Amino acid sequence: MSSPAVSVSDLLVRFGDHRVLDGITFEAQGGDFVAIVGPNGAGKTTLMKVLLGLDVPENGIARIFGQHPQQVDPGIVGYVPQIKTLDRSFPALAIELVVSGLYEHWPFRISQEERELAIDALEHVHAEKLADRSLSALSGGELQRVYLARSLIRTPRVIILDEPATGVDVVGATDLYELLDNYQEEHQATVLMVTHDWNAAFHHATHVLLLDGRQVAYGPPEAALKEECLREAFGHIGHAHAMMIGDRHE
Numbered sequence: 001m002s003s004p005a006v007s008v009s010d011l012l013v014r015f016g017d018h019r020v021l022d023g024i025t026f027e028a029q030g031g032d033f034v035a036i037v038g039p040n041g042a043g044k045t046t047l048m049k050v051l052l053g054l055d056v057p058e059n060g061i062a063r064i065f066g067q068h069p070q071q072v073d074p075g076i077v078g079y080v081p082q083i084k085t086l087d088r089s090f091p092a093l094a095i096e097l098v099v100s101g102l103y104e105h106w107p108f109r110i111s112q113e114e115r116e117l118a119i120d121a122l123e124h125v126h127a128e129k130l131a132d133r134s135l136s137a138l139s140g141g142e143l144q145r146v147y148l149a150r151s152l153i154r155t156p157r158v159i160i161l162d163e164p165a166t167g168v169d170v171v172g173a174t175d176l177y178e179l180l181d182n183y184q185e186e187h188q189a190t191v192l193m194v195t196h197d198w199n200a201a202f203h204h205a206t207h208v209l210l211l212d213g214r215q216v217a218y219g220p221p222e223a224a225l226k227e228e229c230l231r232e233a234f235g236h237i238g239h240a241h242a243m244m245i246g247d248r249h250e
């Protein structure tokens, strides 16, 4: 039997005395959309970093198609970072950022072939008109699309996104999820997305991983986002749960 796209088993990550992740165990297959949800400091970004081979767990196993994250062909995994952490004053064009997704370094000259690949990726996210715009002139939503194009340029089988809708308006976020849904359907890709948006998790994910350092739940959104699970992870949740469930049945 072939290896799952992503498998994590009994993961332990510790910084000093602080157990940031403890006992995390889940699997995701091709076509799965996993929303990773939890309060601030729950270890969501740390889990992404482990899967990208940037943080090394003290214990447990993380694998992408059965391989150690540091040994996976970089073309297999696409990554979309949080846009709030990016320096947009960097003097570069959108197309250069997209082409940088082909390499581990910045492309100082772009060949015709690279340009065509980048335009193709930008077309996938309906952003080809942004190709020759300066990064500093892009809105948050436009920049997010360019980053999504960058992550797609090598047609990855796993896409990892860290709060991709932060700073993007509701329409932009809806478009983003639609683009992801379309790519996923076309390529049977696996999507792992950190999000603070319970509604997006509820409506777009096939699975939700609810974390609070420990694993509170992993399963279909209806099960993992149950009120008692959210209460366990977040403590007081007010009316937020009722609003999320309400939307689904409108």
Ligand SMILES: Nc1ncnc2c1ncn2[C@@H]1O[C@H](COP(=O)(O)OP(=O)(O)OP(=O)(O)O)[C@@H](O)[C@H]1O
Residues within 6 Å of the ligand: 015, 020, 038, 039, 040, 041, 042, 043, 044, 045, 046, 047
């Ligand atoms: N390199 C590091 N050294 C020490 N502590 C770290 C390091 N990276 C993360 N942490 C700590 O690990 C915990 C989890 O951080 P992480 O960024 O994974 O949380 P998160 O769930 O993504 O949070 P947020 O929702 O606020 O983005 C935090 O307490 C953070 O301070």
